[in-house]
Amino acid sequence: MGRGMGERRRDGLADDGGQEARVELSMSAYVVLGLIARHGPMTPYELKARVEESVGFFWPIPHAQLYRDPPRLAELGLLREEAEEGGRRRRFFHLTPEGERALDAWLAAPEAPPADNRDPAQLRLAFADLGEPEDLVRLARSQAEQHREKVERYRRRRAALDPDGPGRARDHTLSLGILHEQAHAAFWETIAAAGDEDDDIPDLSPRDRWRDN
Structure with a gap:
């Protein structure tokens, strides 16, 4: 699929004609990648249920965000979208090799941003x-x-x-x-x-x- 961004690299950069551009992903996007990597292809609705049973108690994500993130990640080549031909025409999102490499790079990073503890x-x-x-x-x-x-x-x-x-x-x-x-x-x-x-x-x-x- 032509994305106009070149081949996705493990370090989170896209190489396009010798020029590198960093792809900034939100924490919710990494949650989506991680849950699909763990449980397999899912719809946004299924992602919502998985968030609630796993990270939701300390990292709540608005339901609307879980519907926005998968299509954007698909545009970036980190997920692949597959729509049902019949029935409810649900949209399933699969992890791509590029998405797996992005998830690996995030997990391997030695540092994390400072915690945002607004109490x-x-x-x-x-x-x-x-x-x-x-x-x-x-x-x-x-x-x-x-x-x-x-x-x-x-x-x-x-x-x-x-x-x-x-x-x-x-x-x-x-x-x-x-x-x-x-x-x-x-x-x-x-x-x-x-x-x-x-x-x-x-x-x-x-x-x-x-x-x-």
Whole structure:
């Protein structure tokens, strides 16, 4: 299939008449490549189900993105599209040798981009001194409960792993998720306990000071 981009290379570059152009793929695109490599040809709808049962608990992907990525990857030569001739005329996407090489290169890379951990509760914590002390205690209790619930949810998912499936990779991701949620729960529990143990919670807010000035 003529793509006007030359032959795809293992390092993620396209060689076209002596000129190289890097193909930038999103993380969701690599998820698509990885799931098709693991489970075989799939429709976007099937990809959605696979995301939910695998990486969705720590890397959620909008459903619309899973319908956009496969055709784009097919245009790049990393997937091959096959449409049913009858029935629902579903569109199946197959991994190509170029897609396999791109996936291999991504997995072999020694570094990864910095994590994007945008936590709304942490953002509120940054401005907690502007609010009432009791507000922080309530937030801490709520956050501790949420993170403890996630710990239990991940433990149940890990216990239910199919030993004949890709269990080791999923066990690693769930174990990391458990440690991550345990750390967050312990932190917020410390904040909540500090408020519970102090009848006269220190005033964290400077607002009353400058309101009277």
